[in-house]
Amino acid sequence: MVERVMSYGGHFGKIFSPGSMDVYLAKIFAVRYIIILAGLIATLQMLDLLAKSDEILAGEGAVYADLWRYVTLRSPHLISLFSPFVALLSSILTLSVLNVNSEIVIMKTAGWSAFRILVPLMAVSLLIGAVNFVFSEMVTVHARGELRNWEANKFAADIPPAPDSVYDTWVTDGQNLVKAESANRNGSILLLDQVTQYIRDQDKNITNIIKADFAVYRNDSWKLYGVIDFDLKTLKINVLENMDWITTIPPERFISLAIVADQVNLPRLRRAISQLQSEGHDTANLRTMLYQKFVSPLSTLLMPLLAGLAAFGLHRGGNLLGRILITLSMGFGFFVVNNLFIALGQYGAVPPIVAAWLPFLLFGLAGVSFILLTEE
Secondary structure, X not given: OHHHHHHHHHHHHHHOOHHHHHHHHHHHHHHHHHHHXXXXXXXXXXXXXXXXXXXXXXXXXXXXXXXXXXXXXXXXXXXXXXHHHHHHHHXXXXXXXXXXXXHHHHHHHOOOOHHHHHHHHHHHXXXXXXXXXXXXXXXXXXXXXXXXXXXXXXXOOOOOOOOEEEEEEEEEEOOEEEEEEEEEEEOOEEEEEEEEEEEEOOOOOEEEEEEEEEEEEEOOEEEEEEEEEEEOOOOEEEEEEEEEEOOOOOHHHHHXXXXXXXXXXXXXXXXXXXXXXXXXXXXXXXXXXXXXXXXXXXXXXXXXXXXXXXXXXXXHHOOHHHHHHHHHHHHHXXXXXXXXXXXXXXXXXXXXXXXXXXXXXXXXXXXHHHHHHHHO
């Protein structure tokens, strides 16, 4: 080990140009990230499968191959969820080992600042975050939706596609108002239950109330069933078995209300928010999750900054283990505070953009501030 350190010190300028040292740091960080991620996901997946295996095999028509299906649907969520935490562990391990071997001291002697040492790790973290974002948008959201639908059907072998459902929804149809007790979409068919239309005149006074047991959108047209038309001017009631519903309401309006943010990709979530905002609906929940789709993978970029405590404070503070524990506490603190602000944003207590980005900025500034203090 001493020879290794002396070799770095004596031949740093010749052997390790800035480019090659960047590659060295990036490589050891990336290798540790892959190893820790694979080990952690395998362990968590095994424990989860052991807890769920009896329930999966108890499903109607279940076979042993369904255990592997569960793994393929569950693993993407675990990867997306724990990727930032794995980046934190990898950063701590990488920087701690470099510190113990005095390689941090050698780099600083060669003129590298603390920020310069972290650049390769942050570059790899940014790449990991980008890959995580694409993976989440293309794989995780669909796997999560399919898994929840499978669980809702008690892991039965043959189940229909997951329906989009929403309850007690109001929409506008020109000057008229439409209320549906529930809206359910399954494939290309949309079903509205207990539909009430409030027909209004130019002064927005209600002239008719039309109630229907349910409405069905199929083959590009709406039809109402079990219709009662009440005319407020004549006080007459007209009962119909069914009738065509001529309306300007597109089915996407009801579908947008049924969106589950973590089960759809970014373009679809944006369209749903735009649709709902045009109808005057509260979109704080969806907008918070929209921003979180960016913050979650970007949080990987914070981890080398937070891990700097384990690398650059040893020579002043002494206890490496204590500094590692403090760094882990800061990492856990970020995830706790981030989840807290997500909940506040979803309930409208905090503006969605603030709820999503404030923890990221605060912990980022905390990491930068600590490194600046060590540089002084």
